[in-house]
Amino acid sequence: MFAYLARILGLRTNPVIFFASAALTLIFVLWSILSTSTVDLVFGATSGWILSRLGWFYILGVTTFLVFLVWIALSRFGRVRLGDQDSRPEYTNLAWFCMLFAAGIGSILMFWGVAEPISHFAEPPQRNVEPESVEAAQQALGFTLYHFGLHTWTIFCLPGLAFAYFVYRKGLPFRVSSIFHPLIGERINGPLGRTIDVIAVLGTLFGVAVTIGLGTMQINSGLNVLFGVEESRLNQVILIAVVTTIAVISVVSGLDIGIKWLSQINIVLAVGLLVFVFLAGSSLFLARGVIETTGVYLSWLVPLSFWNDTFGNTGWQGTWTVFYWAWTITWSPFVGIFIARISKGRTIREFVIGVLALPTAFSIVWFSVFGLSSFDIELNQDGGLVQEVVVDQDIPGALFAFLANYPFATVASVLSIVIVIIFFTTSSDSASLVVDMLCSGSVTGPTRQRVFWGVTEGVVAATVLTATGKTGLDALSETIIVFGLPFFVIAFLMMFALVRSLRQEELAGTAYRGANLPGAAEPPVAPGEDAGADGSATGPEPSSGPGRTSERDD
Secondary structure, eight states: OHHHHHHHTTOOSOHHHHHHHHHHHHHHHHHHHHOHHHHHHHHHHHHHHHHHHHHHHHHHHHHHHHHHHHHHHHSGGGGOBSSSTTOOOSSOHHHHHHHHHHHTTHHHHHHHHHHHHHHHHHSOTTOOSOTTSHHHHHHHHHHHHHHHSHHHHHHHHHHHHHHHHHHHTTOOOSSGGGGGHHHHGGGGGSHHHHHHHHHHHHHHHHHHHHHHHHHHHHHHHHHHHHHOOOOOHHHHHHHHHHHHHHHHHHHHHOIIIIIHHHHHHHHHHHHHHHHHHHHHSOHHHHHHHHHHHHHHHHHHHHHHHHOOOTTTOOSHHIIIIIHHHHHHHHTHHHHHHHHHHTOTTOBHHHHHHHHHHHHHHHHHHHHHHHHHHHHHHHHHSOOOHHIIIIISOOOTTHHHHHHTTSTTHHHHHHHHHHHHHHHHHHHHHHHHHHHHHHHHSSSOOOHHHHHHHHHHHHHHHHHHHHSSSSOHHHHHHHHHHHHHHHHHHHHHHHHHHHHHHHHHHHHTTOTTTTTTOTTOOOOOOOTTEEEOTTSOEEEEOTTSSTTOOOGGGO
16 A cells, blocks of 8 residues: 555655654644643653653763774774775765764754853752852853763764665665664564664654754744844744745755755854854953863763762753753764765774764864853853843843844844754755655655655644643653653664674675785675676665565555
């Protein structure tokens, strides 16, 4: 039935994954609209249980992933190329960085760049220092960079590495189930594999929906400051519709035109905003502070990697760190596949160092400049940010309250809204591409499929943000904490599958072709690849290989 329906609609996808994911998403949307109180009760109770009982699992999990990535990059496996040993990167380092950053946490830096440091400055997480003191400022930056430094990019890097390896080196389709081929074999093409892929699609949709929701709240807040546009659910739905339309146009334009150019334009605008804040503020103070904050982050990195608030048990970690990790892990398949898509030809060592180090370095500079500038406003100027963000709880408006302390505040605020919209657009655009790849296992599906998922992301975001009895941020938080749990379990299995496959490849003598090691052999043509004239693999064909669609999908 599903295969027949796919043919009628002119789709080139796995019909079971596509229609099951679409149906479950529709059920959630209708359930949220028709039974709001039940949805609030279910997600509230479930997320509360996870926060109180399993927060330690999230903390341990992300730190374990980071240690694993450092080990694999520095080990002998670091020389393995993601693709044929003769392949080379398709994008320059600059273009690569811009795209992975824009699809990663670009919009989140705009949302939390001021809000998180000032929140922790006013209410220190460990409660062992005086609020709004120098010690509180150091603790605030330590925790903020813990949340947006190596650990966040670890969550993106692990699935990205696994996807790139299994797709480009093993010829498997672009699906989460492909990563489990060393563990379950050809069952990735059966019910078990399809179930994994449907879970991945749903997690990606809801993870991106949270990002879209946060971005919408910030855009609405900025428009309220500049033009008096009311912060209401109706206006937020309208904003989601407008930006989703822009994202769909970008989807139709394709990766190299849409996402690539939007990403590069936006990183220039974001750096421009960063430079403006640096030059218009206390530049010498900030120059010293960036260097000092780097040391603060490094000194706090190991203790925070294992800190679970065991003795304080204040619940703070659940509402901040666990929320971040659950949120990030749900859309890690999206960012992971997208990073893998643009990383063919790099070695494992290049990939891990690039994905972890470059964005983390930028995050250190970003939060140092915006965080220290916020502290300077509170300690040495008129203040008001603590009142706005912490007392009044206007987290979406934090950036605009901050910019009001600078010259050309209106221009800077307009620029910030544009940056958020473009980051929002690139996230939705690349997510549409990735969800389609998760369903089809290929990068060549019809444009209509990506358009469908782009619109679906907007609908889910609007539903989660507006069709519940909770405030916007609470609704987004509770939903994502629930969806994040299965992905942590999957991530642990991901590490085991990757190492198992690398060791099997090493034993077969194929891992180090071209690395000048004795006994290196030519790699076999992977399933789904055609041998070229010289005997080398030419890459996976979407219509063949382990992930091909067949009549079994009825």
